[in-house]
Amino acid sequence: MKAGKxxxxxxxxxxxxCVTLPWVPAEALYTSQTKDYSVALPKGWMRWNLDEDxxxxxxxxxxxxxxxxxxxxxxxxxxxxTKKKLAKGMMPQEAAEVILDNYGSxxxxxxxxxxxxxxxxxxxxxxxxxxxxxxxxxxxxxxxxFYGSMRGDVLYGIRYAAPQRHYFDRDMKTFERVLASxxxxxxx
Amino acid sequence: MTRPRATALLCLLAAxxxxxxxxxxxxxxxxxxxDEKRMWARAEEExxxxxxxxxxxxxxxxxxxxxxxxxxxQPPEVFKAIRFRIQVAKSRQFNASAAPxxxxxxxxGLLAQMDNEAQLATxxxxxxxxxxxxHAIRDFRDTMNKTxxxxxxxxxxAGVPFVGGLASLAAxxxxxxxxxxxxxxxxxxxDREGLRLMVQAGYNPAEAPKLFYVLQKELEEEKVKEPxxxxxxxxxxxxxxxxxxxxxxxxxxxxxxxKNGELFLKKIHGIVLDNAWMELKAGRFVHAQRGAEKYLxxxxxxxxxxxxxxxxxxxxxxxxxxxxxKEQYRKAIFLDPSYPDPxxxxxxxxxxxxxxxxxxxxxxxxxxxxxxxSDRPYxxxxxxxxxxx
Numbered sequence: 001m002k003a004g005k006x007x008x009x010x011x012x013x014x015x016x017x018c019v020t021l022p023w024v025p026a027e028a029l030y031t032s033q034t035k036d037y038s039v040a041l042p043k044g045w046m047r048w049n050l051d052e053d054x055x056x057x058x059x060x061x062x063x064x065x066x067x068x069x070x071x072x073x074x075x076x077x078x079x080x081x082t083k084k085k086l087a088k089g090m091m092p093q094e095a096a097e098v099i100l101d102n103y104g105s106x107x108x109x110x111x112x113x114x115x116x117x118x119x120x121x122x123x124x125x126x127x128x129x130x131x132x133x134x135x136x137x138x139x140x141x142x143x144x145x146f147y148g149s150m151r152g153d154v155l156y157g158i159r160y161a162a163p164q165r166h167y168f169d170r171d172m173k174t175f176e177r178v179l180a181s182x183x184x185x186x187x188x
Numbered sequence: 189m190t191r192p193r194a195t196a197l198l199c200l201l202a203a204x205x206x207x208x209x210x211x212x213x214x215x216x217x218x219x220x221x222x223d224e225k226r227m228w229a230r231a232e233e234e235x236x237x238x239x240x241x242x243x244x245x246x247x248x249x250x251x252x253x254x255x256x257x258x259x260x261x262q263p264p265e266v267f268k269a270i271r272f273r274i275q276v277a278k279s280r281q282f283n284a285s286a287a288p289x290x291x292x293x294x295x296x297g298l299l300a301q302m303d304n305e306a307q308l309a310t311x312x313x314x315x316x317x318x319x320x321x322x323h324a325i326r327d328f329r330d331t332m333n334k335t336x337x338x339x340x341x342x343x344x345x346a347g348v349p350f351v352g353g354l355a356s357l358a359a360x361x362x363x364x365x366x367x368x369x370x371x372x373x374x375x376x377x378x379d380r381e382g383l384r385l386m387v388q389a390g391y392n393p394a395e396a397p398k399l400f401y402v403l404q405k406e407l408e409e410e411k412v413k414e415p416x417x418x419x420x421x422x423x424x425x426x427x428x429x430x431x432x433x434x435x436x437x438x439x440x441x442x443x444x445x446x447k448n449g450e451l452f453l454k455k456i457h458g459i460v461l462d463n464a465w466m467e468l469k470a471g472r473f474v475h476a477q478r479g480a481e482k483y484l485x486x487x488x489x490x491x492x493x494x495x496x497x498x499x500x501x502x503x504x505x506x507x508x509x510x511x512x513x514k515e516q517y518r519k520a521i522f523l524d525p526s527y528p529d530p531x532x533x534x535x536x537x538x539x540x541x542x543x544x545x546x547x548x549x550x551x552x553x554x555x556x557x558x559x560x561x562s563d564r565p566y567x568x569x570x571x572x573x574x575x576x577x
Contacts (some may be wrong), residue, residue, distance in 0.1 A: 048502040081470065084471035117566075119565050119566055139242075
């Protein structure tokens, strides 16, 4: 009788969505829940929708070995590590500065260095490409590349990060394919 | 009570007898206890990781100075028992910590707030006392004893609904709280002893509580309420009261002594500048401005300080800030015409303000002074925008 009740509870939780596994296999073509972008995700990778903003995290071997993050940051959003804010009409370099200062002010990373910050385009929009390195608390040297572009009052960002040695170069081509496939829907 | 429960209770009570009453390292026949040796070994492992992480400044001159101040506070025999080493962590946090083996990390954010050596001596005296009075191992044992006691209560009360679970929760909270800071009594002891050490070394005791006033102002400005648990600055008002009481009683009338303000500021000027940059990156414009102005008070003829202050105004972007930024950039260029960054700052401001006729020249100067600038593609784009009428 007790076992029967447990099974019923488990079923109820499952069907009401209280028990869900966040990681699911990545689709070949993913369209955001808010339908404002689509992106081709790599075969064999897993994806996780991080929050109600539909931020997307994908990885193959685990986020400590490689991850691609797709984010939307509204100009009203508070950033986690800086009080600076994005603003409508910001030049790409200014937007890059805010994003990089947010990463660089994270107290959990060390030796943050910007290696490159240059103009780039995402889905045909003017934007920026920033390359940076940092160390984790355990001394592991990481490398990241962030492409960002402002459309109206939202910054669209695609970031790839991995340990600098071996892993970063290994999956860079995969990231470039994801980046090239990223398409913003026409503005309403 | 059943036999297994009684046995478990006896075992737990027996385990709960590690003494927390340990003499300081200055006592005769001082020797590290076994659990203390393990704690030191663990601390050394963590310190190696911190060294490798890039979280510390590698500035031999600065470290040499900080360690020379530490040596004024304790006699050589204490340094034989504990090899104190003062290092600066790259962090704008207002913090410092002492490991049981004598490694003290002073965060650059805290160092940058200090005005003189007497204030530094107060901090070092306080942190060194945590090590000499063996607060870490005493705290650890105290926590273990309490955890064991609560586990005992848990075993005893396990048959009573709800109460057993509550005791488990309290045990977990107690352990976590111990990790986040030393006990109230230990902080008070470190304040009292630290003050005694700095006065004994000839420093002016009136400087001792001043850092806490800065911290209090910071908490008020940031609207930080001191939480009951997990506060990195526990019971701030109590600590200010401790210092003020000591100044009124034990050190009443002692308002003289060494401050060494000029030497101190000369030694830490680089930290002040770095920290102001960190504050700017964190978007704390008021703090960044204060830091830049403090740096300029130390080195008024330094173009880098002028440029930083210009950047603070440009990025803050309030009423009149564009003009203030331009003024600082111009001063920086006057002080060092070959310094590229203020040229770019002034050009960008003209472009943002729609003063397109004025933006080309400074941006060209920037590129000619820094032909390999990493942001050259951006600046070339700005130059094209300058020509669009």
